[in-house]
Amino acid sequence: MDLEGRDIISIRELTREEIDWILKTADSMEPIAKKGSDMLKGKILATLFFEPSTRTKLSFETAMLKLGGETIGFAEPEAASIKKGESLADTIRVIQNYSDVIVLRHPLEGAARFAAEYAEIPIINAGSGSEEHPTQALLDLYTIRREKGGIDGLNIALVGDLRYGRTVHSLAYALSLYNVKLYLVSPSLLRMRREVIEDIKGKIEVIEGLGLEEVIPDVDVLYVTRIQKERFPDLSEYAKVKGSYMINLDVLKGAKDDMIILHPLPRVDEVAVEVDSTPYAKYFKQVWYGVIVRMAILALILGAVK
Amino acid sequence: MDLEGRDIISIRELTREEIDWILKTADSMEPIAKKGSDMLKGKILATLFFEPSTRTKLSFETAMLKLGGETIGFAEPEAASIKKGESLADTIRVIQNYSDVIVLRHPLEGAARFAAEYAEIPIINAGSGSEEHPTQALLDLYTIRREKGGIDGLNIALVGDLRYGRTVHSLAYALSLYNVKLYLVSPSLLRMRREVIEDIKGKIEVIEGLGLEEVIPDVDVLYVTRIQKERFPDLSEYAKVKGSYMINLDVLKGAKDDMIILHPLPRVDEVAVEVDSTPYAKYFKQVWYGVIVRMAILALILGAVK
Amino acid sequence: MDLEGRDIISIRELTREEIDWILKTADSMEPIAKKGSDMLKGKILATLFFEPSTRTKLSFETAMLKLGGETIGFAEPEAASIKKGESLADTIRVIQNYSDVIVLRHPLEGAARFAAEYAEIPIINAGSGSEEHPTQALLDLYTIRREKGGIDGLNIALVGDLRYGRTVHSLAYALSLYNVKLYLVSPSLLRMRREVIEDIKGKIEVIEGLGLEEVIPDVDVLYVTRIQKERFPDLSEYAKVKGSYMINLDVLKGAKDDMIILHPLPRVDEVAVEVDSTPYAKYFKQVWYGVIVRMAILALILGAVK
Numbered sequence: 054m055d056l057e058g059r060d061i062i063s064i065r066e067l068t069r070e071e072i073d074w075i076l077k078t079a080d081s082m083e084p085i086a087k088k089g090s091d092m093l094k095g096k097i098l099a100t101l102f103f104e105p106s107t108r109t110k111l112s113f114e115t116a117m118l119k120l121g122g123e124t125i126g127f128a129e130p131e132a133a134s135i136k137k138g139e140s141l142a143d144t145i146r147v148i149q150n151y152s153d154v155i156v157l158r159h160p161l162e163g164a165a166r167f168a169a170e171y172a173e174i175p176i177i178n179a180g181s182g183s184e185e186h187p188t189q190a191l192l193d194l195y196t197i198r199r200e201k202g203g204i205d206g207l208n209i210a211l212v213g214d215l216r217y218g219r220t221v222h223s224l225a226y227a228l229s230l231y232n233v234k235l236y237l238v239s240p241s242l243l244r245m246r247r248e249v250i251e252d253i254k255g256k257i258e259v260i261e262g263l264g265l266e267e268v269i270p271d272v273d274v275l276y277v278t279r280i281q282k283e284r285f286p287d288l289s290e291y292a293k294v295k296g297s298y299m300i301n302l303d304v305l306k307g308a309k310d311d312m313i314i315l316h317p318l319p320r321v322d323e324v325a326v327e328v329d330s331t332p333y334a335k336y337f338k339q340v341w342y343g344v345i346v347r348m349a350i351l352a353l354i355l356g357a358v359k
Numbered sequence: 360m361d362l363e364g365r366d367i368i369s370i371r372e373l374t375r376e377e378i379d380w381i382l383k384t385a386d387s388m389e390p391i392a393k394k395g396s397d398m399l400k401g402k403i404l405a406t407l408f409f410e411p412s413t414r415t416k417l418s419f420e421t422a423m424l425k426l427g428g429e430t431i432g433f434a435e436p437e438a439a440s441i442k443k444g445e446s447l448a449d450t451i452r453v454i455q456n457y458s459d460v461i462v463l464r465h466p467l468e469g470a471a472r473f474a475a476e477y478a479e480i481p482i483i484n485a486g487s488g489s490e491e492h493p494t495q496a497l498l499d500l501y502t503i504r505r506e507k508g509g510i511d512g513l514n515i516a517l518v519g520d521l522r523y524g525r526t527v528h529s530l531a532y533a534l535s536l537y538n539v540k541l542y543l544v545s546p547s548l549l550r551m552r553r554e555v556i557e558d559i560k561g562k563i564e565v566i567e568g569l570g571l572e573e574v575i576p577d578v579d580v581l582y583v584t585r586i587q588k589e590r591f592p593d594l595s596e597y598a599k600v601k602g603s604y605m606i607n608l609d610v611l612k613g614a615k616d617d618m619i620i621l622h623p624l625p626r627v628d629e630v631a632v633e634v635d636s637t638p639y640a641k642y643f644k645q646v647w648y649g650v651i652v653r654m655a656i657l658a659l660i661l662g663a664v665k
Numbered sequence: 666m667d668l669e670g671r672d673i674i675s676i677r678e679l680t681r682e683e684i685d686w687i688l689k690t691a692d693s694m695e696p697i698a699k700k701g702s703d704m705l706k707g708k709i710l711a712t713l714f715f716e717p718s719t720r721t722k723l724s725f726e727t728a729m730l731k732l733g734g735e736t737i738g739f740a741e742p743e744a745a746s747i748k749k750g751e752s753l754a755d756t757i758r759v760i761q762n763y764s765d766v767i768v769l770r771h772p773l774e775g776a777a778r779f780a781a782e783y784a785e786i787p788i789i790n791a792g793s794g795s796e797e798h799p800t801q802a803l804l805d806l807y808t809i810r811r812e813k814g815g816i817d818g819l820n821i822a823l824v825g826d827l828r829y830g831r832t833v834h835s836l837a838y839a840l841s842l843y844n845v846k847l848y849l850v851s852p853s854l855l856r857m858r859r860e861v862i863e864d865i866k867g868k869i870e871v872i873e874g875l876g877l878e879e880v881i882p883d884v885d886v887l888y889v890t891r892i893q894k895e896r897f898p899d900l901s902e903y904a905k906v907k908g909s910y911m912i913n914l915d916v917l918k919g920a921k922d923d924m925i926i927l928h929p930l931p932r933v934d935e936v937a938v939e940v941d942s943t944p945y946a947k948y949f950k951q952v953w954y955g956v957i958v959r960m961a962i963l964a965l966i967l968g969a970v971k
Contacts, residue, residue, distance in 0.1 A: 089401020095701020097730055099723070108453060111405070111431050115457040118403055118429040123730040125723050129435065129741065139931035142938075147720060147930060150952040151727040318453060319445035326448075340456040395707020414759060417711070417737050421763040424709055424735040435741065624759060625751035632754075646762040 057356035060169040061177045064187040064223045069230040076195050078349035078358055079342070086119050086345050092357040093122035099152035100126030101144070102179075103159045108318065109179050109189075112340070113156045116347035120357070125151060142171045149174045154355060157181070175354045183219050188350060189317055190223035192343040197274055199342060200313050200335050204228070210236035210268045213278035213298050213323055215245035217285070220317040221278055222249055229253035236268045237261045240294045243280070265298055270307040275300065275333075276315045277324055301325035305333060315339055363662035366475040367483045370493040370529045375536040382501050384655035384664055385648070392425045392651050398663045399428035405458035406432030407450070408485075409465045414624065415485050415495075418646070419462045422653035426663070431457060448477045455480045460661060463487070481660045489525050494656060495623055496529035498649040503580055505648060506619050506641050510534070516542035516574045519584035519604050519629055521551035523591070526623040527584055528555055535559035542574045543567045546600045549586070571604055576613040581606065581639075582621045583630055607631035611639060621645055669968035672781040673789045676799040676835045681842040688807050690961035690970055691954070698731050698957050704969040705734035711764035712738030713756070714791075715771045720930065721791050721801075724952070725768045728959035732969070737763060754783045761786045766967060769793070787966045795831050800962060801929055802835035804955040809886055811954060812925050812947050816840070822848035822880045825890035825910050825935055827857035829897070832929040833890055834861055841865035848880045849873045852906045855892070877910055882919040887912070887926045887945075889936055913937035917945060927951055 054074055061067075067075075085092070098117040100110050105128060114124045141159070145168045148155060154175045157165050162182030169176040180186045198204050209228060215221050215237055225245065228235060235257055237245050244261070253259060260268075269275070277300055285291040299322060300314065316324055316336040328334055352358040360380055367373075373381075391398070404423040406416050411434055420430045447465070451474045454461060460481045463471050468488030475482040486492045504510050515534060521527050521543055531551065534541060541563055543551050550567070559565060566574075575581070583606055591597040605628060606620065622630055622642040634640055658664040666686055673679075679687075697704070710729040712722050717740060726736045753771070757780045760767060766787045769777050774794030781788040792798040810816050821840060827833050827849055837857065840847060847869055849857050856873070865871060872880075881887070889912055897903040911934060912926065928936055928948040940946055964970040 095731070097727060107433055111433075111454070111457050114431045115403060118431070119401070125726045125730070127719055127723075127740070128433070138933040143931060146949045147952050148723070150949070150956060151723050319449060321444040337452045337456070340453050344456060413739055417739075417760070417763050420737045421709060424737070425707070434739070625755060627750040643758045643762070646759050650762060 055359060056353040057359070058175060059354050060172075060175050061187050061350060061354065062165050062169055063178070063185050064190045064227045065185075067187075072191065072194065072227065072230065075191055075346070075349050075353065076198055078353060079195050079346045081358075082345040082348040082352070086348060089119055089121065091121040092352055093117065093120040093355055096122040096154070096355055097152040098122055098124045098126075098351065099148050099155045100124060100128075101148060101155060101157050102126065102128045103157075103164075104180070106158050106180065108340075109158065110156075112343050113177075113179070113347055113351075115344050116351055119344070120348055120351060122153075122351070126156075141168060145171045145176075154351065177350065177354075180219050183217050185223040185226070186219045187223050188347055189220045189343075190227040191350070192339065192346040193220070193224050193276065193315060193317070194227055195346045196315055196335060196339045196342045197313075200338070201273060201311075205232040207273040208234045208236070208271050209274040209276065210238050210272045211245075211276045211278070212238045212265065212300075214243045214280045215239040215278070216243040217281055218278040218317075221245065221276070224276065225249055225253055229256040232257070234258045234260070236263060236272060238263060238265055238268055238298065240298070242290060242294060265300075265304060266307070269304065269312075270309070272312060273309065274313055274315060275308075277320075278317060279320055279323055299323055299325065300328060302327050302331070305331070308333065361665060362659040363665070364481060365660050366478075366481050367493050367656060367660065368471050368475055369484070369491050370496045370533045371491075373493075378497065378500065378533065378536065381497055381652070381655050381659065382504055384659060385501050385652045387664075388651040388654040388658070392654060395425055395427065397427040398658055399423065399426040399661060402428040402460070402661055403458040404428055404430045404432075404657065405454050405461045406430060406434075407454060407461060407463050408432065408434045409463075409470075410486070412464050412486065414646075415464065416462075418649050419483075419485070419653055419657075421650050422657055425650070426654055426657060428459075428657070432462075447474060451477045451482075460657065483656065483660075486525050489523050491529040491532075492525045493529050494653060495526045495649075496533040497656070498645065498652040499526070499530050499582065499621060499623070500533055501652045502621055502641060502645045502648045503619075506644070507579060507617075511538040513579040514540045514542070514577050515580040515582065516544050516578045517551075517582045517584070518544045518571065518606075520549045520586045521545040521584070522549040523587055524584040524623075527551065527582070530582065531555055531559055535562040538563070540564045540566070542569060542578060544569060544571055544574055544604065546604070548596060548600060571606075571610060572613070575610065575618075576615070578618060579615065580619055580621060581614075583626075584623060585626055585629055605629055605631065606634060608633050608637070611637070614639065667971060668965040669971070670787060671966050672784075672787050673799050673962060673966065674777050674781055675790070675797050676802045676839045677797075679799075684803065684806065684839065684842065687803055687958070687961050687965065688810055690965060691807050691958045693970075694957040694960040694964070698960060701731055701733065703733040704964055705729065705732040705967055708734040708766070708967055709764040710734055710736045710738075710963065711760050711767045712736060712740075713760060713767060713769050714738065714740045715769075715776075716792070718770050718792065720952075721770065722768075724955050725789075725791070725959055727956050728963055731956070732960055732963060734765075734963070738768075753780060757783045757788075766963065789962065789966075792831050795829050797835040797838075798831045799835050800959055801832045801955075802839040803962070804951065804958040805832070805836050805888065805927060805929070806839055807958045808927055808947060808951045808954045809925075812950070813885060813923075817844040819885040820846045820848070820883050821886040821888065822850055822884045823857075823888045823890070824850045824877060824912075826855045826892045827851040827890070828855040829893055830890040830929075833857065833888070836888065837861055837865055841868040844869070846870045846872070848875060848884060850875060850877055850880055850910065852910070854902060854906060877912075877916060878919070881916065881924075882921070885921065885924055887920075887924060889926060889928045889932075891929075891932055891935055911935055911937065912940060914939050914943070917943070920945065
């Protein structure tokens with residue numbers, strides 16, 4: 054198996070074998086993350102964030118630096134040449150002269166795939182439009198595997214904004230490669246898109262329409278997402294659902310002892326602060342796992358691990 | 360003595376022995392600063408500037424890079440997750456997964472201490488609200504010690520905005536650990552806060568109420584601060600005091616030959632440009648000393664120097 | 666010959682011998698660019714961009730990182746101390762304590778030279794006002810030399826905005842050191858400034874007043890520039906010339922087979938996308954040559970190559 058030179062645009066383009074290999078490589082990255090390495094010395098990662106995402110940008114930068122590489126990039130599109138009317142295709146063809154791999158975040162759907170068609174170096178999709186965010190899905194899988202000892206056989210609930218949140222689409226596709234039961238728990242306004250559900254239903258058991266309290270006793274993993282105000286066309290709709298689907302100690306009373314809670318972060322109030330100190334809370338550990346998963350991805354697509 | 364793992368929140372939490380040790384360590388950093396080193400190879404400094412301060416940010420970055428470490432961070436809070444409603448506690452618990460030490464600048468008083476309570480890695484306060492700025496105080500002390508051969512026995516005047524300027528509080532506390540005479544010279548509107556004066560008066564001689572020309576013949580160190588427009592609740596008050604307390608060649612006529620002038624920078628017009636070429640002017644050397652003092656702090660709290 | 670410690674403010678301060686030496690050094694940088702090096706380990710480049718230019722900033726950063734050095738800097742002047750009223754002279758005298766070389770981009774003419782007078786470390790002008798942009802001229806020369814096997818004897822056309830575009834002034838001066846025939850092709854509103862033409866006319870043959878189609882059959886190099894909206898005092902004037910002087914397949918019908926097209930980028934629509942896939946198009950290779958030319962400049966002025 055060889056991922057050298059591969060673009061990471063959609064989780065759907067990775068086989069279960071490839072995903073498992075990335076997760077296994079992530080295991081081997083943990084000691085390296087702690088002491089640093091020279092695996093990617095002389096290599097440069099360009100982070101092109103046409104839409105702000107401090108957390109994702111810093112996570113990739115940390116991963117690259119821990120491997121001995123360097124980073125360049127921008128987080129303020131208004132400072133970029135884009136402002137002067139440059140096309141994305143041109144920007145990519147310029148930046149690939151400065152770097153060995155590009156991480157792209159863009160407000161428009163399809164932007165990452167479009168960029169990959171022009172680039173001669175690997176492109177990693179860090180979110181485009183409300184589409185997939187494949188490295189988030191990989192780190193979510195890694196967190197589940199690491200904290201639960203494996204993925205097959207688990208009951209997993211995705212909770213909150215399943216329509217506009219870009220992480221849940223990638224995660225649902227990824228989970229459909231494993232033997233899991235998937236609960237989708239959301240306000241009807243924010244149900245997961247039909248095409249995603251149709252796609253995964255043939256592969257795994259998907260249960261929609263239950264309330265949070267009904268699914269909690271049965272789940273091993275509770276994946277909570279922020280209800281993102283900026284994705285709402287109408288703020289009065291946001292007001293209606295805000296605060297529903299909030300996880301607090303009371304809601305968790307019926308949960309299994311070894312249930313775990315994940316969250317792509319940032320969270321606002323969908324997981325109460327009182328939950329942070331319970332053994333359920335794995336969302337900050339998830340951040341750490343994100344660094345080592347991204348290290349694995351960078352090392353693999355740049356050919357430092359084969 | 361061991362500073363490994365220590366937060367640097369307030370100068371008041373450091374003993375004179377610890378301060379002297381930091382200053383002594385800074386001496387040993389100067390040759391390293393000139394040629395670079397691998398002392399902190401594999402370590403990452405996160406600079407979280409929720410309020411802009413180019414100079415302080417670049418100074419810390421330079422210090423880290425000279426030690427062989429790397430840096431990540433942000434200088435534009437509006438680009439950060441904060442915009443999405445994330446709490447400072449969450450931001451810190453995320454960022455500590457990306458880094459080995461955090462430098463924090465925040466507009467709110469107490470933010471650095473609050474962050475330190477949540478962080479498992481060391482936090483360095485680079486200014487929170489109009490409170491302390493401990494690393495500036497340390498570099499001020501270092502400049503005095505280096506340029507005057509020591510601190511004990513000196514007559515030192517703090518001039519300008521002693522109320523809103525955050526560097527002077529930390530410096531006053533720090534100087535109270537030494538045997539100095541301290542003149543506080545400011546418009547009455549901008550007098551140093553009562554609680555600071557009360558605190559240091561028991562330890563050193565503090566003289567308030569004199570004019571600039573009265574103190575100049577007696578002082579060894581003139582520490583001038585900018586009258587910061589952005590700290591004034593009322594701009595007409597700013598207009599009244601602007602330009603008072605300006606240091607120029609005329610004002611310096613009565614000064615001792617070996618008197619030195621320090622300034623935390625940036626300066627606007629409180630020190631006339633004609634002073635720059637006199638032997639009194641040490642404010643640009645002070646910038647260099649800031650790099651080596653910050654190298655010392657990073658090396659000590661990350662355990663590279665014991 | 667020794668360029669150690671030299672400022673790069675204007676192409677006019679470099680002799681043909683020095684330019685040729687820089688270009689020759691760039692040749693030797695290409696293998697280093699591919700695998701990285703430790704030539705400038707421990708050195709820091711400060712990029713001070715008081716005006717945005719993502720491309721130039723990233724190009725210099727990449728060059729420095731490929732040589733093993735590190736970078737600090739800012740791209741958002743509003744975040745900088747400048748906002749607090751600091752003079753450029755003070756900013757330079759501060760930043761030189763953090764770095765070994767400064768790359769400066771500034772909206773005001775003469776800013777780079779002014780900075781160089783205050784700095785004790787080398788300053789590289791990355792554009793000040795509508796004046797010169799010397800490293801762009803050097804990479805343009807390198808591209809011509811590399812793609813055509815040499816510069817002497819060529820017919821070269823500069824096309825588009827020859828008045829406000831800052832790259833063409835530097836390039837015209839640089840070309841006047843070689844034995845070339847120079848066509849200047851622009852709307853009359855955007856003719857090259859009289860003083861530049863007077864200066865180079867004594868050295869090389871300069872032909873003005875011809876249309877694009879008249880010169881194309883005769884030229885070896887077509888250097889196309891963007892008609893920069895932001896340089897126009899009057900937007901109705903911009904509307905008039907926009908789209909004129911556009912290069913497309915039709916216009917290129919009469920061109921020599923081995924003619925090459927260069928462009929400082931970003932382009933908007935002055936070179937049609939259909940041209941990108943022709944052998945004429947060298948503007949993306951030019952970006953790569955920019956990295957190795959800037960590596961050569963950094964290595965030379967920091968004394969790593971002698």
